[in-house]
Structures are given as structure tokens and as C-alpha cells.
Amino acid sequence: MAPQIAGHLQPVGSTHTLDAESAVRRTVLPGGLRVITESVPGVRSATLGLWVGIGSRDEQPTVAGAAHYLEHLLFKGTRRRDATRIAEEIDAVGGEMNAFTSKEHTCFYAQVLDEDLELAMDLITDVVFQATCADAHVDTERRVVLEEIAMRDDDPEDLLQEMFAETIMPRHPLGRSVLGTEQSVTEMTPSSLRGFYRRRYRPHRMVLAVAGNVEHDDVVRLVRSALRDRLSGSEAPAPPRAGRARFGRSPRVALHSDDTEQAHLMLGVRVPGRHDERRYTLSVLNAALGGGMSSRLFQEIRERRGLAYQVYSSVAGYADAGHLDVYVGCQPDRLGEVAGVVGEVLADVAEHGLTEAEVARAKGQLRGGLVLGLEDTASRMFRLGKNELNYGQYQSVDDTVARIDAVTAQDVASLARTLLRRPGGRSASAVVGPYAHTDELPDELHEVMA
Numbered sequence: 317m318a319p320q321i322a323g324h325l326q327p328v329g330s331t332h333t334l335d336a337e338s339a340v341r342r343t344v345l346p347g348g349l350r351v352i353t354e355s356v357p358g359v360r361s362a363t364l365g366l367w368v369g370i371g372s373r374d375e376q377p378t379v380a381g382a383a384h385y386l387e388h389l390l391f392k393g394t395r396r397r398d399a400t401r402i403a404e405e406i407d408a409v410g411g412e413m414n415a416f417t418s419k420e421h422t423c424f425y426a427q428v429l430d431e432d433l434e435l436a437m438d439l440i441t442d443v444v445f446q447a448t449c450a451d452a453h454v455d456t457e458r459r460v461v462l463e464e465i466a467m468r469d470d471d472p473e474d475l476l477q478e479m480f481a482e483t484i485m486p487r488h489p490l491g492r493s494v495l496g497t498e499q500s501v502t503e504m505t506p507s508s509l510r511g512f513y514r515r516r517y518r519p520h521r522m523v524l525a526v527a528g529n530v531e532h533d534d535v536v537r538l539v540r541s542a543l544r545d546r547l548s549g550s551e552a553p554a555p556p557r558a559g560r561a562r563f564g565r566s567p568r569v570a571l572h573s574d575d576t577e578q579a580h581l582m583l584g585v586r587v588p589g590r591h592d593e594r595r596y597t598l599s600v601l602n603a604a605l606g607g608g609m610s611s612r613l614f615q616e617i618r619e620r621r622g623l624a625y626q627v628y629s630s631v632a633g634y635a636d637a638g639h640l641d642v643y644v645g646c647q648p649d650r651l652g653e654v655a656g657v658v659g660e661v662l663a664d665v666a667e668h669g670l671t672e673a674e675v676a677r678a679k680g681q682l683r684g685g686l687v688l689g690l691e692d693t694a695s696r697m698f699r700l701g702k703n704e705l706n707y708g709q710y711q712s713v714d715d716t717v718a719r720i721d722a723v724t725a726q727d728v729a730s731l732a733r734t735l736l737r738r739p740g741g742r743s744a745s746a747v748v749g750p751y752a753h754t755d756e757l758p759d760e761l762h763e764v765m766a
Contacts, residue, residue, distance in 0.1 A: 348520025381496015487564025652758025669729025
């Protein structure tokens with residue numbers, strides 16, 4: 317395969333084949349909109365996603381939650397359709413239409429039969445580019461978003477994740493909730509939301525990804541027809557996010573007192589961002605630590621000691637930062653023992669690394685999850701859009717598998733030593749449970765964080 321040119325460097329008006337075998341092609345349209353498609357013969361569906369490189373980290377504190385609020389608001393009506401008509405048109409063809417907001421991007425997508433791709437294109441582009449953002453709709457969706465915040469607060473695990481992010485990434489937009497706060501959402505005005513919409517939702521920050529029984533030239537034709545005069549100018553696509561996140565200081569142990577039946581614990585360390593070449597090694601380390609039933613944490617905490625029903629580790633990766641964290645839900649009187657075991661496992665991996673067998677299992681898990689996750693057009697579309705937005709280039713499944721396979725036990729041991737041995741100011745923990753004050757938390761937890 318010929319070397320690729322990054323999407324933000326590809327000349328406007330040009331089309332490049334990124335992977336001839338998988339039929340992946342990219343066109344850069346006037347105004348900087350990138351259109352990337354993957355043809356999947358033999359299926360009868362198509363999934364279209366319009367990705368906007370704007371998320372909650374792009375908000376000022378006074379409009380915290382604006383990106384998510386706007387995601388809701390755009391579905392309330394456009395110049396051509398009200399909310400009911402939008403819902404009726406997608407339901408009439410048996411399709412699915414939805415959206416989600418993250419800390420670094422927002423995605424509006426539709427999955428339909430291949431013969432209904434033109435309708436999906438018309439609906440998605442209409443919602444994203446022609447929304448009215450009327451005052452009445454702002455007030456209606458305000459109540460919906462506030463209900464979503466309340467629902468989050470009623471779920472201990474969801475609330476814990478928000479608390480942990482704020483503690484591990486203090487005084488930084490990445491530590492703030494995507495939903496915003498009750499105060500910021502209540503005080504947000506229609507004019508501030510419309511201003512956020514006009515300034516941020518520009519074609520050069522967008523990627524339109526389509527996967528399924530489609531032809532690239534047909535998709536480009538539909539985009540041109542749907543957007544017309546919005547595709548103008550010589551603006552180049554926005555490059556992938558870069559930089560270096562800087563965080564403030566905060567207490568390393570956060571507590572939310574709640575009369576729950578379980579104590580919910582999350583602890584972890586900051587890790588490099590997604591542009592770091594060690595991200596594949598980090599994925600292997602995470603999978604072996606708590607990514608499955610054979611992982612160290614699952615075996616030690618659930619299988620051997622019966623201390624918890626749910627235990628896992630995960631990685632959150634952003635452009636310039638990230639965190640590796642461990643979650644456990646247990647009986648409140650077992651929190652100290654659980655925290656002690658977690659600390660022992662992390663210390664042992666930091667000191668001795670992982671066995672060859674553990675690394676092999678983790679790599680197999682990642683390979684299988686990657687390939688099996690591409691069995692439907694939606695998964696392929698998500699991968700296309702996210703890679704283009706995050707990295708500015710396409711990476712084939714074979715290339716990704718090769719990078720995973722290249723990870724060695726020595727690579728994992730070296731990274732574990734760097735991240736897990738005396739992490740100091742890079743570590744944090746959060747607890748939701750029946751404790752009045754952090755002084756009531758068990759000594760073992762404080763020792764792990766020392």
C-alpha cells in the first residue's frame with residue numbers, strides 16, 4: 317500500500333484511495349469537509365456519521381455542557397423539519413438515528429438500508445447544518461438535560477467516574493463532566509448556545525464517514541447535493557488535536573457520601589495521550605490487568621477471594637493526556653481489603669511485569685475484540701470517523717493487529733514501571749459509599765495512594 321497523506325494535508329478537491337483491499341477512500345471537499353468511506357460488499361445496510369471535532373473540553377466554564385446540550389437541541393427542529401417529522405422519516409424506513417458527545421468530539425449518525433442512504437444523508441446534514449435552535453426548544457431541552465444530570469447522580473458508578481475524572485485531571489476541561497453542571501445548564505442562554513453552534517460547527521472541523529454497501533463517488537455526490545453552497549472556500553481541514561495538558565492540584569482522594577449498599581471505588585494514574593507510541597503497550601497492560609475474566613485483578617479479587625462481583629480496569633485516552641483506572645464495587649466493610657489487594661497487584665506488576673502467557677492472552681483478547689467488533693457497518697463507521705478525526709489518517713485492521721502483536725513482555729514491564737511505581741502526583745482515587753468523611757475511609761486506601 318502506498319504511503320498515505322494525512323487528511324488535513326490532502327489538497328481540497330482531491331480523492332485518495334487509502335486502502336485498495338478494503339475499498340477505503342477519502343475526498344476533501346471545499347471548505348475542508350472530509351468524506352471517508354468504506355465499501356462493504358455483501359451487506360444490505362449503510363451507516364453514516366457526521367463527526368464534529370468539538371467536545372466538552374472546548375467549552376468555557378460558564379457554558380460547561382454546551383456541546384452536549386447542543387447535541388440534544390439540534391434534533392428539536394430545522395428550517396425544513398420539526399422534531400416529529402425527523403423521527404417519523406427515520407422510523408418509516410426502519411432506521412436508527414442518534415448522536416453522542418464526548419470530551420473531544422460529537423457524532424451524529426444514522427444506520428439504514430443501503431437503498432435509504434440518500435434519506436439518511438439528508439436528515440443528518442439537515443439536523444447538523446440547518447437547526448433553528450429556537451428559544452422554546454432551548455427551554456424544553458434544558459429540562460431534559462437536567463433530568464439526565466439527575467439520572468447520572470442517582471447511579472453510583474456513573475457518578476464515581478465523573479468524580480474520578482475531576483480528581484485525576486483537576487482544574488482542566490478534561491476533568492469536567494460532558495453533561496455540565498446543574499448551574500451551568502440552568503444559566504445557559506439561547507444566544508450562548510447559538511453562538512457556540514455558529515462558531516464551532518464549521519465544515520473544516522468535520523468528518524463525514526460512511527461504511528456499508530456504498531460507492532464512494534455516490535456518497536460524495538449526495539454530500540454535494542445536500543450541502544451545496546456550504547461547500548465553498550479553500551479552508552483546509554483542521555489538524556488532529558495536539559499539545560500538552562497541564563493540570564492543577566486537588567486532593568488525591570475524593571469522596572461522595574451516599575447511603576449505598578456497596579462501596580464503589582475507582583483509583584488510577586495519569587498516562588500519556590493517544591499520540592504516544594506506547595498506546596498499544598498500554599492497551600495490552602490494561603487488558604492483562606483488568607480487561608477480562610483471566611486478568612490479574614479479576615482473578616485475585618473475585619475468583620480467589622470473592623471480595624467483589626464487578627472489577628475491571630480501563631483506559632481513557634485523549635489527545636494530550638489520559639488515565640488508567642481500576643473500578644471495584646464491594647461491601648463497605650470490605651473496602652480496605654479490596655484496596656489493599658488492588659495495591660498489591662499494581663505494585664507486583666510494577667516490580668515484576670507480566671508473564672509471557674498473560675501478555676499473549678491480552679494480545680489475543682485485543683485482536684479478537686478488534687476484529688469481531690467490525691462485523692457490522694456501524695462499528696466500521698465509528699472506527700473510520702474516529703481515526704480520521706483523532707489521527708488524520710486511516711489505519712487498517714491488519715496494521716493495528718501488527719502493532720498489537722509487536723508488543724513484548726519487556727515493553728509492558730517497562731511501561732508498568734514508569735506508570736505504576738510510586739506514581740506520586742499522577743495518581744488519584746474516588747469513592748462513593750456510606751462514609752461521612754475521608755477520614756472514615758480505610759487505612760489501606762490511604763496507603764495505596766501514599
